[in-house]
Amino acid sequence: MLILSVAAVTAGLGFDAAAAAPSAQDRSFLQAAHELHLAETSSARLALRRSGTDEIRREAQLFLTDHQRLDSDMRTVAKRLAVPLPATPSRAHQQEVAQLSRRSGAGFDAAWLDEQVTLHRQSAQLGRRQAGAGSDPGVVALARRAAPVLQAHLAILQETLADRPLRAVEGGSSGESNGEPARMAPLGLGLVGLAVILAAGAVFVVERRRKA
Amino acid sequence: MIGWRWRGGRHRRRPSRFARVARVLTALALLALAAVSGVAGVRLLGGIRVEQSPETGDVPVTMPTGGGTPTAGTGTPTRSPSRAAAPVSPRPSPGVPVKLALPTEKVAAPIVPAGTRPNGELRLPRSPLVVSWWVRSAPAGDRRDSTLIGGHVDSAKEGVGVLGALRGIDIGNRVVLTDAFGVQHSYRVVARRLYPKYRLPQDVFKVTGRARLVLITCGGPFDEDSGRYRDNVVVYALPV
Numbered sequence: 001m002l003i004l005s006v007a008a009v010t011a012g013l014g015f016d017a018a019a020a021a022p023s024a025q026d027r028s029f030l031q032a033a034h035e036l037h038l039a040e041t042s043s044a045r046l047a048l049r050r051s052g053t054d055e056i057r058r059e060a061q062l063f064l065t066d067h068q069r070l071d072s073d074m075r076t077v078a079k080r081l082a083v084p085l086p087a088t089p090s091r092a093h094q095q096e097v098a099q100l101s102r103r104s105g106a107g108f109d110a111a112w113l114d115e116q117v118t119l120h121r122q123s124a125q126l127g128r129r130q131a132g133a134g135s136d137p138g139v140v141a142l143a144r145r146a147a148p149v150l151q152a153h154l155a156i157l158q159e160t161l162a163d164r165p166l167r168a169v170e171g172g173s174s175g176e177s178n179g180e181p182a183r184m185a186p187l188g189l190g191l192v193g194l195a196v197i198l199a200a201g202a203v204f205v206v207e208r209r210r211k212a
Numbered sequence: 213m214i215g216w217r218w219r220g221g222r223h224r225r226r227p228s229r230f231a232r233v234a235r236v237l238t239a240l241a242l243l244a245l246a247a248v249s250g251v252a253g254v255r256l257l258g259g260i261r262v263e264q265s266p267e268t269g270d271v272p273v274t275m276p277t278g279g280g281t282p283t284a285g286t287g288t289p290t291r292s293p294s295r296a297a298a299p300v301s302p303r304p305s306p307g308v309p310v311k312l313a314l315p316t317e318k319v320a321a322p323i324v325p326a327g328t329r330p331n332g333e334l335r336l337p338r339s340p341l342v343v344s345w346w347v348r349s350a351p352a353g354d355r356r357d358s359t360l361i362g363g364h365v366d367s368a369k370e371g372v373g374v375l376g377a378l379r380g381i382d383i384g385n386r387v388v389l390t391d392a393f394g395v396q397h398s399y400r401v402v403a404r405r406l407y408p409k410y411r412l413p414q415d416v417f418k419v420t421g422r423a424r425l426v427l428i429t430c431g432g433p434f435d436e437d438s439g440r441y442r443d444n445v446v447v448y449a450l451p452v
Contacts, residue, residue, distance in 0.1 A: 062351050149308055149392045152308040153308075159347050166334055167332030167414070168409065169430070170430065171364045172366055172440065
């Protein structure tokens with residue numbers, strides 16, 4: 001998978017060892033987005049350790065693997081463009097994680113969700129700016145590829161915060177697929193059986209009265 | 213009471229041929245009703261009990277064997293004495309699903325992430341050619357929890373959609389979810405159900421504790437007045 005991703009990234013670039021120096025926008029995006037990936041992975045790891053909620057742990061696992069994948073591609077491109085990347089999340093985020101790690105239970109889950117929303121909004125905003133103003137096609141491709149992942153993560157977070165249960169699916173509006181009550185057939189047969197019993201009973205009563 | 217008095221009373225007499233036929237008919241009809249109720253119970257009522265798994269009823273749950281194009285879900289090598297030491301491919305990580313494919317039915321659709329409306333309905337794209345992944349369900353390829361995909365069966369503008377294929381999908385057919393990183397996660401259909409919407413088991417929406425894929429759309433007769441279908445078609449598939 002990693003090999004495939006790297007191949008895709010280099011192919012998307014039209015890889016050239018002597019590529020031109022990246023623009024300030026490309027450089028800034030690579031560094032800021034990488035820092036956010038680090039922040040998101042460290043937060044996700046914390047949730048896997050601290051949260052006792054299945055849903056939060058599932059989301060943390062998904063975010064962890066997705067941001068690792070996105071960051072892996074990003075490091076490959078940064079290396080090619082000789083853009084140095086930070087080794088740790090920002091100091092502000094490290095303080096945020098320290099505060100989060102002092103919480104537990106529902107308080108931790110709520111604070112973690114809020115923090116994740118903030119981080120993902122920042123990432124999505126960086127990506128939009130890069131997609132519009134980036135120069136290097138490889139760096140722009142990174143931003144474009146991350147967009148649907150970040151959009152899905154944000155949707156997950158917003159729905160978890162809204163905490164609305166799913167109760168129904170209303171999936172049709174034209175009647176084009178009308179028909180096929182095949183699975184209801186046993187019920188229909190049952191009604192026929194009931195009708196036969198009632199008819200036989202009626203015949204029986206009439207006959208008996210006639211004899212009497 | 214009438215029957216008892218007739219049999220045991222002082223005016224006991226041999227029933228007419230007509231009455232005997234009626235009694236035989238009644239007995240046969242009772243037997244038929246009992247048998248039919250049993251079948252209906254298994255097929256319908258059995259499926260709507262929350263505590264009973266709806267995908268285990270009158271359908272096979274054993275995973276069928278079969279080939280197909282290599283996907284992430286089929287990466288584990290077959291166990292055999294000569295290949296006992298062969299390296300085992302790691303399971304691919306679950307990912308955000310972006311594409312649904314039913315290879316046998318030759319249909320595919322993009323997937324969008326979706327939540328619920330305030331009334332508890334799944335938000336669906338207008339087009340029946342696009343389907344929704346409920347974002348509070350598990351991602352594609354999850355090995356612990358349930359993934360839920362829903363969509364319109366049709367629309368007035370675009371006719372029958374991709375999930376129209378669920379009405380006739382066979383047990384054992386493949387379902388493939390592709391995630392945002394291009395990894396394919398394969399499933400096999402193990403059950404297909406038609407539930408009246410008012411009896412849709414809430415277990416369909418249960419996420420935790422069972423690795424499966426639930427595909428859901430509308431089906432059954434269409435009510436012209438309300439503009440809605442009476443039933444939900446639900447297809448259950450297990451990861452390969």
